Amino acid sequence: MSAPLLLDLYCCQGGASRGYADAGWSPVGIDIDPQPRYPFPFHQGDAIEAMATLLRGDSLPFVDPDGQVQHLWLSDITAAHASPPCQSFLNLGAVNRALGRAYEYPNLIGPTRELLVESHLPFVIENVEDAKAHLIDPVRICGTGLNRPIRRHRLFESNFGMTGIPCAHGRFVEPKYWTGWRPNGEKRLSTVVQVYGNAGGQHEWPEAMGIDWMDRHGFVEAIPPAYTDHVGRQMLAHVQAVTA
Ligand SMILES: C[S@@+](CC[C@H](N)C(=O)[O-])C[C@H]1O[C@@H](n2cnc3c(N)ncnc32)[C@H](O)[C@@H]1O
Numbered sequence: 213m214s215a216p217l218l219l220d221l222y223c224c225q226g227g228a229s230r231g232y233a234d235a236g237w238s239p240v241g242i243d244i245d246p247q248p249r250y251p252f253p254f255h256q257g258d259a260i261e262a263m264a265t266l267l268r269g270d271s272l273p274f275v276d277p278d279g280q281v282q283h284l285w286l287s288d289i290t291a292a293h294a295s296p297p298c299q300s301f302l303n304l305g306a307v308n309r310a311l312g313r314a315y316e317y318p319n320l321i322g323p324t325r326e327l328l329v330e331s332h333l334p335f336v337i338e339n340v341e342d343a344k345a346h347l348i349d350p351v352r353i354c355g356t357g358l359n360r361p362i363r364r365h366r367l368f369e370s371n372f373g374m375t376g377i378p379c380a381h382g383r384f385v386e387p388k389y390w391t392g393w394r395p396n397g398e399k400r401l402s403t404v405v406q407v408y409g410n411a412g413g414q415h416e417w418p419e420a421m422g423i424d425w426m427d428r429h430g431f432v433e434a435i436p437p438a439y440t441d442h443v444g445r446q447m448l449a450h451v452q453a454v455t456a
Pocket residue numbers: 221222223224225226227228229242243244245257258259260295296297298430433434435436
Protein backbone atom coordinates (compact mmCIF):
# COMPACT_ATOMS: atom_id res chain seq x y z
CA MET A 213 0.00 0.00 0.00
CA SER A 214 1.42 3.43 -0.93
CA ALA A 215 2.03 6.05 1.75
CA PRO A 216 -0.84 8.54 2.30
CA LEU A 217 -0.29 12.00 0.85
CA LEU A 218 0.47 14.92 3.17
CA LEU A 219 0.33 18.48 1.86
CA ASP A 220 3.12 20.60 3.43
CA LEU A 221 2.16 24.29 3.13
CA TYR A 222 5.08 26.78 3.45
CA CYS A 223 7.52 23.85 3.05
CA CYS A 224 10.79 25.78 2.47
CA GLN A 225 13.60 23.19 2.05
CA GLY A 226 11.63 20.43 3.72
CA GLY A 227 12.59 19.92 7.39
CA ALA A 228 8.98 19.20 8.35
CA SER A 229 8.35 17.12 5.19
CA ARG A 230 11.35 14.88 5.90
CA GLY A 231 9.97 14.00 9.35
CA TYR A 232 6.53 13.20 7.94
CA ALA A 233 8.17 10.96 5.32
CA ASP A 234 10.08 9.17 8.11
CA ALA A 235 6.74 8.65 9.87
CA GLY A 236 5.18 7.00 6.81
CA TRP A 237 3.69 9.89 4.82
CA SER A 238 4.26 10.90 1.22
CA PRO A 239 4.79 14.71 1.35
CA VAL A 240 4.02 17.25 -1.37
CA GLY A 241 5.30 20.77 -0.68
CA ILE A 242 4.08 24.26 -1.52
CA ASP A 243 6.22 27.37 -1.15
CA ILE A 244 6.05 30.83 -2.68
CA ASP A 245 9.78 30.72 -3.49
CA PRO A 246 11.56 28.22 -5.73
CA GLN A 247 12.96 25.45 -3.50
CA PRO A 248 15.42 23.41 -5.59
CA ARG A 249 16.65 21.62 -2.45
CA TYR A 250 13.17 20.47 -1.43
CA PRO A 251 13.41 16.67 -1.82
CA PHE A 252 9.74 15.81 -2.57
CA PRO A 253 7.14 16.79 -5.22
CA PHE A 254 6.73 20.57 -5.18
CA HIS A 255 4.37 23.34 -6.29
CA GLN A 256 5.70 26.90 -6.34
CA GLY A 257 2.99 29.37 -5.42
CA ASP A 258 1.07 31.14 -2.69
CA ALA A 259 -0.18 28.60 -0.12
CA ILE A 260 -3.50 30.41 0.41
CA GLU A 261 -4.19 30.55 -3.33
CA ALA A 262 -3.19 26.89 -3.72
CA MET A 263 -5.60 25.78 -0.98
CA ALA A 264 -8.36 27.93 -2.49
CA THR A 265 -7.72 26.29 -5.88
CA LEU A 266 -8.03 22.80 -4.39
CA LEU A 267 -11.17 23.74 -2.42
CA ARG A 268 -12.78 25.11 -5.62
CA GLY A 269 -12.40 21.62 -7.09
CA ASP A 270 -9.52 22.47 -9.43
CA SER A 271 -6.20 20.62 -9.59
CA LEU A 272 -2.71 21.90 -8.79
CA PRO A 273 0.32 21.03 -10.94
CA PHE A 274 3.31 19.60 -9.04
CA VAL A 275 6.80 18.79 -10.20
CA ASP A 276 8.38 15.68 -8.70
CA PRO A 277 12.14 15.50 -7.94
CA ASP A 278 12.93 13.97 -11.39
CA GLY A 279 11.07 16.75 -13.21
CA GLN A 280 7.78 15.00 -14.02
CA VAL A 281 4.64 17.14 -13.76
CA GLN A 282 1.69 15.60 -11.97
CA HIS A 283 -1.71 16.95 -10.97
CA LEU A 284 -3.09 16.89 -7.47
CA TRP A 285 -6.74 17.08 -6.39
CA LEU A 286 -8.13 17.65 -2.91
CA SER A 287 -9.39 14.06 -2.85
CA ASP A 288 -5.77 12.82 -3.24
CA ILE A 289 -4.76 14.44 0.06
CA THR A 290 -5.06 12.65 3.42
CA ALA A 291 -3.69 15.35 5.77
CA ALA A 292 -1.98 18.74 5.82
CA HIS A 293 0.78 20.53 7.69
CA ALA A 294 1.37 24.30 7.64
CA SER A 295 4.36 26.34 8.85
CA PRO A 296 3.27 29.93 8.02
CA PRO A 297 6.19 32.39 8.10
CA CYS A 298 6.95 33.47 11.67
CA GLN A 299 8.51 36.86 10.95
CA SER A 300 5.35 38.76 11.94
CA PHE A 301 5.64 37.32 15.48
CA LEU A 302 9.35 37.81 16.03
CA ASN A 303 9.18 41.52 16.85
CA LEU A 304 11.25 42.38 13.80
CA GLY A 305 9.33 45.62 13.26
CA ALA A 306 12.10 47.65 14.90
CA VAL A 307 14.77 45.82 12.89
CA ASN A 308 12.92 46.45 9.65
CA ARG A 309 12.45 50.12 10.45
CA ALA A 310 16.16 50.43 11.33
CA LEU A 311 17.03 48.87 7.97
CA GLY A 312 14.63 51.22 6.19
CA ARG A 313 12.26 48.43 5.15
CA ALA A 314 8.74 49.76 4.80
CA TYR A 315 6.86 46.47 4.87
CA GLU A 316 5.40 44.45 7.70
CA TYR A 317 4.98 40.67 7.50
CA PRO A 318 1.38 39.41 7.27
CA ASN A 319 0.05 36.97 9.87
CA LEU A 320 -1.03 33.99 7.74
CA ILE A 321 -2.02 31.61 10.57
CA GLY A 322 -5.72 32.61 10.67
CA PRO A 323 -6.34 32.57 6.89
CA THR A 324 -4.48 29.25 6.61
CA ARG A 325 -6.51 27.68 9.42
CA GLU A 326 -9.80 28.80 7.82
CA LEU A 327 -8.96 26.96 4.61
CA LEU A 328 -7.68 23.87 6.42
CA VAL A 329 -10.90 23.67 8.45
CA GLU A 330 -12.91 24.03 5.23
CA SER A 331 -10.95 21.11 3.71
CA HIS A 332 -12.06 18.72 6.54
CA LEU A 333 -8.53 17.26 6.52
CA PRO A 334 -6.66 16.38 9.71
CA PHE A 335 -4.14 19.21 10.01
CA VAL A 336 -1.24 20.60 12.01
CA ILE A 337 -0.15 24.25 12.18
CA GLU A 338 3.39 24.79 13.46
CA ASN A 339 4.99 27.98 14.63
CA VAL A 340 7.35 29.72 17.05
CA GLU A 341 6.53 30.32 20.71
CA ASP A 342 5.94 34.03 20.05
CA ALA A 343 2.92 32.99 17.93
CA LYS A 344 1.26 31.23 20.88
CA ALA A 345 -1.65 33.70 21.12
CA HIS A 346 -2.54 32.93 17.48
CA LEU A 347 -2.60 29.13 17.88
CA ILE A 348 -5.42 27.04 19.38
CA ASP A 349 -4.34 24.72 22.25
CA PRO A 350 -0.88 24.01 20.80
CA VAL A 351 1.51 21.40 22.21
CA ARG A 352 5.23 22.16 22.44
CA ILE A 353 8.22 20.17 21.22
CA CYS A 354 11.80 20.73 22.39
CA GLY A 355 14.77 19.07 20.70
CA THR A 356 16.40 18.23 24.04
CA GLY A 357 13.39 15.98 24.82
CA LEU A 358 14.22 14.10 21.62
CA ASN A 359 17.82 13.72 22.80
CA ARG A 360 19.17 16.37 20.43
CA PRO A 361 21.37 19.28 21.57
CA ILE A 362 18.80 21.74 20.18
CA ARG A 363 16.48 24.03 22.14
CA ARG A 364 14.41 25.07 19.13
CA HIS A 365 11.01 25.24 20.86
CA ARG A 366 8.12 24.92 18.43
CA LEU A 367 4.34 24.88 18.94
CA PHE A 368 1.97 22.55 17.08
CA GLU A 369 -1.78 23.12 16.84
CA SER A 370 -3.86 20.21 15.53
CA ASN A 371 -7.50 19.31 15.00
CA PHE A 372 -6.95 15.84 16.49
CA GLY A 373 -5.52 14.81 19.88
CA MET A 374 -1.75 15.06 19.99
CA THR A 375 1.06 15.14 22.57
CA GLY A 376 4.21 17.28 22.53
CA ILE A 377 7.71 16.51 23.80
CA PRO A 378 8.73 18.15 27.09
CA CYS A 379 12.10 19.85 27.49
CA ALA A 380 15.03 17.89 28.89
CA HIS A 381 17.50 20.77 29.07
CA GLY A 382 19.33 19.03 31.92
CA ARG A 383 20.58 16.34 29.52
CA PHE A 384 22.93 18.86 27.90
CA VAL A 385 25.06 20.64 30.49
CA GLU A 386 28.52 20.69 28.95
CA PRO A 387 29.25 24.04 27.23
CA LYS A 388 30.92 22.72 24.06
CA TYR A 389 29.04 24.27 21.12
CA TRP A 390 30.30 27.43 19.50
CA THR A 391 28.05 30.53 19.80
CA GLY A 392 30.13 33.09 17.91
CA TRP A 393 31.97 36.18 19.06
CA ARG A 394 30.17 38.69 21.30
CA PRO A 395 30.32 42.41 20.37
CA ASN A 396 32.88 42.86 23.18
CA GLY A 397 35.15 40.25 21.55
CA GLU A 398 34.33 37.58 24.12
CA LYS A 399 33.77 34.04 22.83
CA ARG A 400 31.33 31.82 24.67
CA LEU A 401 30.42 28.18 24.35
CA SER A 402 26.85 26.92 24.68
CA THR A 403 25.39 23.66 26.00
CA VAL A 404 23.22 23.40 22.85
CA VAL A 405 23.75 24.08 19.14
CA GLN A 406 22.63 27.55 18.00
CA VAL A 407 20.92 27.50 14.57
CA TYR A 408 20.08 31.06 13.58
CA GLY A 409 21.52 33.96 11.61
CA ASN A 410 25.29 33.88 11.70
CA ALA A 411 25.37 32.26 15.14
CA GLY A 412 26.87 28.98 16.09
CA GLY A 413 29.26 26.68 14.32
CA GLN A 414 27.53 25.85 11.05
CA HIS A 415 29.47 22.56 10.87
CA GLU A 416 27.48 21.53 14.00
CA TRP A 417 24.07 22.12 12.39
CA PRO A 418 23.59 18.97 10.21
CA GLU A 419 24.08 16.44 12.98
CA ALA A 420 22.17 18.42 15.60
CA MET A 421 19.20 19.09 13.30
CA GLY A 422 19.24 15.69 11.53
CA ILE A 423 19.46 17.47 8.14
CA ASP A 424 22.13 17.08 5.44
CA TRP A 425 20.60 18.60 2.27
CA MET A 426 19.95 22.25 3.13
CA ASP A 427 21.83 25.52 2.71
CA ARG A 428 22.16 28.07 5.53
CA HIS A 429 18.78 29.66 4.79
CA GLY A 430 17.06 26.27 4.89
CA PHE A 431 18.62 25.38 8.24
CA VAL A 432 17.62 28.67 9.82
CA GLU A 433 13.99 28.23 8.71
CA ALA A 434 13.65 24.48 9.38
CA ILE A 435 12.35 22.40 12.20
CA PRO A 436 14.30 19.21 12.92
CA PRO A 437 12.61 16.29 11.09
CA ALA A 438 12.45 14.42 14.44
CA TYR A 439 9.70 16.88 15.49
CA THR A 440 7.36 15.97 12.63
CA ASP A 441 8.34 12.31 12.85
CA HIS A 442 6.76 12.46 16.33
CA VAL A 443 3.77 14.49 15.07
CA GLY A 444 3.36 12.44 11.88
CA ARG A 445 3.17 9.10 13.71
CA GLN A 446 0.32 10.45 15.85
CA MET A 447 -1.42 11.83 12.77
CA LEU A 448 -1.10 8.49 11.00
CA ALA A 449 -2.50 6.63 14.03
CA HIS A 450 -5.43 9.08 14.07
CA VAL A 451 -6.15 8.55 10.36
CA GLN A 452 -5.89 4.77 10.73
CA ALA A 453 -8.24 4.83 13.74
CA VAL A 454 -10.81 6.93 11.84
CA THR A 455 -10.57 4.64 8.78
CA ALA A 456 -10.94 1.51 10.92
C1 LIG B 1 9.44 28.89 8.46
S1 LIG B 1 9.62 28.47 6.75
C2 LIG B 1 9.06 26.78 6.77
C3 LIG B 1 10.12 25.80 7.23
C4 LIG B 1 9.74 24.35 7.02
N1 LIG B 1 8.56 23.97 7.79
C5 LIG B 1 10.88 23.41 7.40
O1 LIG B 1 10.79 22.72 8.42
O2 LIG B 1 11.88 23.36 6.64
C6 LIG B 1 8.31 29.37 5.99
C7 LIG B 1 8.28 29.33 4.48
O3 LIG B 1 7.08 29.97 4.05
C8 LIG B 1 7.30 30.49 2.74
N2 LIG B 1 6.22 31.45 2.46
C9 LIG B 1 6.06 32.72 2.91
N3 LIG B 1 4.91 33.24 2.47
C10 LIG B 1 4.30 32.27 1.72
C11 LIG B 1 3.07 32.18 1.02
N4 LIG B 1 2.22 33.21 1.00
N5 LIG B 1 2.77 31.03 0.37
C12 LIG B 1 3.65 29.99 0.39
N6 LIG B 1 4.84 30.02 1.04
C13 LIG B 1 5.16 31.14 1.71
C14 LIG B 1 8.70 31.06 2.83
O4 LIG B 1 9.26 31.16 1.52
C15 LIG B 1 9.41 30.02 3.73
O5 LIG B 1 10.09 29.09 2.93
